[in-house]
Amino acid sequence: AQTVTQSQPEMSVQEAETVTLSCTYDTSESNYYLFWYKQPPSRQMILVIRQEAYKQQNATENRFSVNFQKAAKSFSLKISDSQLGDTAMYFCAFMRGQAGTALIFGKGTTLSVSS
Amino acid sequence: KAGVTQTPRYLIKTRGQQVTLSCSPISGHRSVSWYQQTPGQGLQFLFEYFSETQRNKGNFPGRFSGRQFSNSRSEMNVSTLELGDSALYLCASSTHRDQETQYFGPGTRLLVL
Numbered sequence: 001a002q003t004v005t006q007s008q009p010e011m012s013v014q015e016a017e018t019v020t021l022s023c024t025y026d027t028s029e030s031n032y033y034l035f036w037y038k039q040p041p042s043r044q045m046i047l048v049i050r051q052e053a054y055k056q057q058n059a060t061e062n063r064f065s066v067n068f069q070k071a072a073k074s075f076s077l078k079i080s081d082s083q084l085g086d087t088a089m090y091f092c093a094f095m096r097g098q099a100g101t102a103l104i105f106g107k108g109t110t111l112s113v114s115s
Numbered sequence: 116k117a118g119v120t121q122t123p124r125y126l127i128k129t130r131g132q133q134v135t136l137s138c139s140p141i142s143g144h145r146s147v148s149w150y151q152q153t154p155g156q157g158l159q160f161l162f163e164y165f166s167e168t169q170r171n172k173g174n175f176p177g178r179f180s181g182r183q184f185s186n187s188r189s190e191m192n193v194s195t196l197e198l199g200d201s202a203l204y205l206c207a208s209s210t211h212r213d214q215e216t217q218y219f220g221p222g223t224r225l226l227v228l
Contacts, residue, residue: 033215044204091158095215100170102148102160103207103217107214 004105023092031097040088119220133194140208147189
């Protein structure tokens with residue numbers, strides 16, 4: 001069975017600073033996808049970034065980038081130039097590369113950005 | 116393009132009742148998945164539907180059921196509600212081509228008294 005672990009329950013950062021959220025996963029699959037979602041106080045789950053396991057290049061989306069270490073089964077999220085609107089719960093998620101499979105989520109990291 | 120919509124947004128029920136939640140996927144998306152989010156258990160997968168067929172099911176009792184219509188809209192039903200069913204129920208949709216990326220709706224908050 002696949003598992004996703006987020007070891008940082010809470011983190012805080014000041015505006016304009018950079019923060020890195022950690023995520024490790026365990027799987028024996030070779031074809032899979034990894035995601036970061038954010039869930040602000042509104043509870044709407046928003047896709048931040050996704051990474052295909054077969055791609056060596058780390059995914060980036062504007063201020064958000066990942067450090068994907070496949071051998072170490074590590075998938076961290078770096079947020080640059082943090083903004084107040086980045087305050088949210090961040091979830092790391094794993095999905096096998098097969099139609100109809102479920103997202104497996106970590107417990108989440110609560111990120112607070114202050115001015 | 117409109118996002119995933121869920122109705123109702125909030126519900127209060129009493130133990131023993133049943134409830135039906137609705138989800139309309141993004142236009143063109145044919146896969147719909149349901150998740151339950153609670154403070155204790157986190158996010159857990161309920162089931163996934165594609166072309167009106169359940170393709171995958173999580174580890175939930177038979178009181179939890181779902182279906183999908185020909186227009187890809189989906190409903191989930193919980194019968195004989197228990198206090199522990201209080202949760203945020205999230206629906207997510209994905210395309211057939213890009214099936215691995217799921218886009219979520221705003222959720223339905225269910226409170227069971």
